Each structure stands twice: as C-alpha cells, then as structure tokens.
Amino acid sequence: MEKVMGYLRLNNMTILQSFITLNSLYLVFVLTAIVFEFEWAEEMTRRFANHPYGNDWVLTVQIAAILLTVGTGLVLMASIFYKLKLKKPLEILMNASEKISANDLGFHISYDSRDEMSELCRAFEKMRSQLESNFKAQWRLNEERKQLNAIFAHDLRTPLSIMKGYIEVVTTYLPQKRISEEKLLDIIKTMEMHIVRMERYVEAMNSIEKLDNFPINKQIIEMDALINFLEDGASRIADQSGKSFDSCRSADSTKLFIDKDLVMQVSENLVANGVRYASSHVQVHYSVRNGIFSITVTDDGSGFSEEVVRKAVLPFYRGEASEANENKGLGLYICKILCEKHQGFLQVANSTRGGGKVTASFFCRIDK
Numbered sequence: 001m002e003k004v005m006g007y008l009r010l011n012n013m014t015i016l017q018s019f020i021t022l023n024s025l026y027l028v029f030v031l032t033a034i035v036f037e038f039e040w041a042e043e044m045t046r047r048f049a050n051h052p053y054g055n056d057w058v059l060t061v062q063i064a065a066i067l068l069t070v071g072t073g074l075v076l077m078a079s080i081f082y083k084l085k086l087k088k089p090l091e092i093l094m095n096a097s098e099k100i101s102a103n104d105l106g107f108h109i110s111y112d113s114r115d116e117m118s119e120l121c122r123a124f125e126k127m128r129s130q131l132e133s134n135f136k137a138q139w140r141l142n143e144e145r146k147q148l149n150a151i152f153a154h155d156l157r158t159p160l161s162i163m164k165g166y167i168e169v170v171t172t173y174l175p176q177k178r179i180s181e182e183k184l185l186d187i188i189k190t191m192e193m194h195i196v197r198m199e200r201y202v203e204a205m206n207s208i209e210k211l212d213n214f215p216i217n218k219q220i221i222e223m224d225a226l227i228n229f230l231e232d233g234a235s236r237i238a239d240q241s242g243k244s245f246d247s248c249r250s251a252d253s254t255k256l257f258i259d260k261d262l263v264m265q266v267s268e269n270l271v272a273n274g275v276r277y278a279s280s281h282v283q284v285h286y287s288v289r290n291g292i293f294s295i296t297v298t299d300d301g302s303g304f305s306e307e308v309v310r311k312a313v314l315p316f317y318r319g320e321a322s323e324a325n326e327n328k329g330l331g332l333y334i335c336k337i338l339c340e341k342h343q344g345f346l347q348v349a350n351s352t353r354g355g356g357k358v359t360a361s362f363f364c365r366i367d368k
Contacts, residue, residue: 014115018085026077033069037062089117096124105132137340156201159194166191216341218259220366223251226260227286230295233264234271238282241275251288256364258293262342266335266360270297273331277301277356291365292344298357303350312348335360 013021041062048058089111096109109125111118166187173179179187231247238245267284274282278299285296304312313336336346343363351357 012114015085015117018115019081022077022081026073030069030073033073034066037065037069085115085117089113089121092121093124096128100128100131103135105135156198159197163191163194214262214338214341216259216262218257220255220257221260223254223256223288226256226258226263229260230264230267230286231284233268234282234284237268237271238275243275243278244281245284246281247284247286249286251286252290253288255366256288256293257366258362258364259342262338263293263295263362266338266362267295269331269335270295270358270360273297273358274299274356288364291363292361293364294359294361296357296359298351298353299355300353301355303354304348304356309348309350313346332358 041058044058044061092109092111096107099105099107105128107128109121109128111121170179170184170187174184227247227249234247235245271282271284274284274297278301281300283298285294285298287294287296313332332346332348339346339360339362344361346361347359349357349359
C-alpha cells in the first residue's frame with residue numbers, strides 16, 4: 001500500500017485531490033472493462049446467432065457483468081481511498097483520544113503527510129501539548145499549595161503555642177492574685193502582638209489566594225515607553241530609601257506584548273528588595289531578547305547566602321535579615337507566581353561583583 005501511495009504521490013495530495021485521482025483511475029478501469037465486455041458480448045451474439053436456444057441470454061449476462069464491474073470498482077476504490085488516506089490517521093487520533101481520556105499525556109502525535117488529516121493530527125498534537133502543559137502547571141500549583149498550607153500551619157503553631165502558654169499562666173495564677181498588674185499588662189500586650197502577627201498571616205494567605213485569579217491583560221506597548229515607566233517607579237523607590245540608582249537597557253525589538261501593570265508590580269517588588277539589601281547603590285538592567293523581557297536588579301550589598309539562593313522564592317521564607325519579617329517572606333514568592341502567570345520565571349543569584357542579583361523574565365513576543 002505504501003508503494004501505491006509513493007507511486008501515485010498521494011501523500012503530497014489533499015483529500016480532494018486524492019479522491020479525484022482515485023476516481024479517475026476507477027473510471028479508466030471501469031470503462032476499459034466495459035469495452036472488453038461489449039466486445040465479448042458482440043462475439044457471443046455472433047457465435048450463438050444460429051444456436052437452437054438463441055443468444056438472448058448474452059444481453060442479460062452483459063448487463064450483469066457491467067453492474068458487477070461498476071460495483072466492484074466502487075468498492076475497490078473506496079477501500080483503497082480509506083486505507084491510503086483515512087485509516088492510519090484515524091487510528092492515530094483514536095489511540096490519542098483514548099490516552100487523553102485516561103489522563104496519559106506523555107505521548108506525541110505524528111503523521112507524515114500533507115493533507116487535511118495531517119493538519120488535523122498537528123492540531124491534535126498542539127491540543128495535547130497544551131493539555132500536558134496545563135496539567136503540569138496545575139500539578140505544580142497543587143504541590144505549591146500543599147507546601148504553602150504546611151508552612152502556614154507550621155508558622156501559626158508558634159504564636160498559638162505561646163498564647164496558649166500565657167493563657168495557662170493567667171488562668172492558674174490570676175485567681176490566686178499571684179500576678180502583678182504590670183505583669184498582666186505585659187502578657188496582654190504580648191498576646192496582642194501575636195494576634196496581630198496571625199492576622200497578618202491570614203491577610204498574606206488571602207493575597208496568595210487572589211493570585212490564582214489574577215487577570216493577565218496583555219497589550220502591545222512600545223519598549224521605550226514601558227522601560228521609562230518602570231525606571232520612574234524604581235527611581236522613586238531608591239530616592240525614598242536614600243540609595244543611588246541607575247539603569248541600562250538592551251533590546252532586539254521595539255514593541256512588546258505584555259501586561260504593563262503586572263510587570264510594574266514585579267519591578268517595584270524587586271527594586272524594593274534590592275534597596276533593602278543594598279549598601280548604597282542599586283542597578284537595573286532591562287533586556288529584550290528572543291521574545292523575552294527581563295528585569296535584572298543588582299545591589300552592592302553583601303549578596304545572598306547559599307541558603308537564601310535556594311529558598312528565597314519559597315513562601316514565608318524570612319531569610320537572615322530582620323526586615324524580611326516585615327515583608328512576611330512573600331515578596332519574591334509573589335513575583336515568582338506573577339512571572340510564571342506571564343509565561344516567565346524568576347531567578348535569584350549573586351552578581352560577579354558580590355551583591356545580590358534577581359532577574360524576572362516575561363514572555364512578550366508578538367504573535368504574527
């Protein structure tokens with residue numbers, strides 16, 4: 001069958017072209033057969049012209065032979081068309097649909113042809129690839145959510161244990177009047193501090209929950225206009241902290257397809273984080289390469305420890321600086337989530353000059 005396809009070059013034809021080609025061959029076959037049948041009928045008519053039983057039966061046989069030829073040709077043509085153009089891609093698509101229904105997405109769909117069925121297989125492969133990507137993203141999100149809930153429960157356990165201990169002290173010694181008023185007020189203030197701490201944790205969890213439904217509103221924007229907008233915000237943050245700021249840019253495109261507000265939120269977080277750890281200076285490099293817009297914030301501080309580099313993007317990670325406690329360890333984690341929602345990533349490292357370096361990347365290619 002493959003030899004037939006190769007000989008007729010049906011692989012390079014559309015379904016309509018293949019159908020017309022096979023029909024043409026069918027007509028040639030049927031007409032040739034009918035011509036031979038007419039010649040046979042004429043010969044039989046002459047041979048049995050003087051036969052006692054006559055030659056009337058020849059016409060009946062001829063009609064039956066013609067009908068049989070036409071029917072056989074139709075069946076043969078339809079069978080060849082199905083086997084050459086439909087059978088293989090339909091089997092591929094059926095097997096693929098069965099695997100997808102069984103949540104098995106670790107396969108690829110390939111059909112080497114140039115017809116509509118090949119296009120259908122490519123579209124099916126694109127759908128499978130997108131489903132696999134979405135499935136992995138959902139799985140990763142669920143795993144992160146489990147980790148986040150575990151961290152949240154662990155961090156809440158400490159203030160709850162402390163408050164439980166204070167309550168036991170108060171309920172035990174207050175009835176006996178063995179706690180001074182000053183000590184009681186001190187315990188109440190400490191408990192109030194831990195209550196505020198738990199409230200902040202709950203607010204933080206709510207903010208993370210909202211990230212799941214954070215809308216991505218991409219629009220085409222001039223690269224220079226976006227960077228000027230980001231530079232203005234970064235400069236204000238640095239000035240408020242008394243740190244110097246400068247920036248540079250490089251690009252292979254003048255237009256970006258990007259969510260301006262999302263990028264601004266990530267940029268401000270990174271600059272604020274860089275200012276927090278900088279000794280006196282923060283530098284930002286804006287880059288557009290191969291459809292990726294990157295913001296790299298470098299500070300002149302002492303840099304990150306190996307532990308911070310590994311764990312900085314984890315939720316509620318406080319690091320070694322006391323200021324991180326005020327930020328609840330969510331800044332870089334939120335930036336990471338926002339970058340991933342924009343088909344990008346967040347990377348934490350140390351610069352060659354020793355300071356910290358954080359890079360946020362966003363997919364910004366304009367589909368043509």
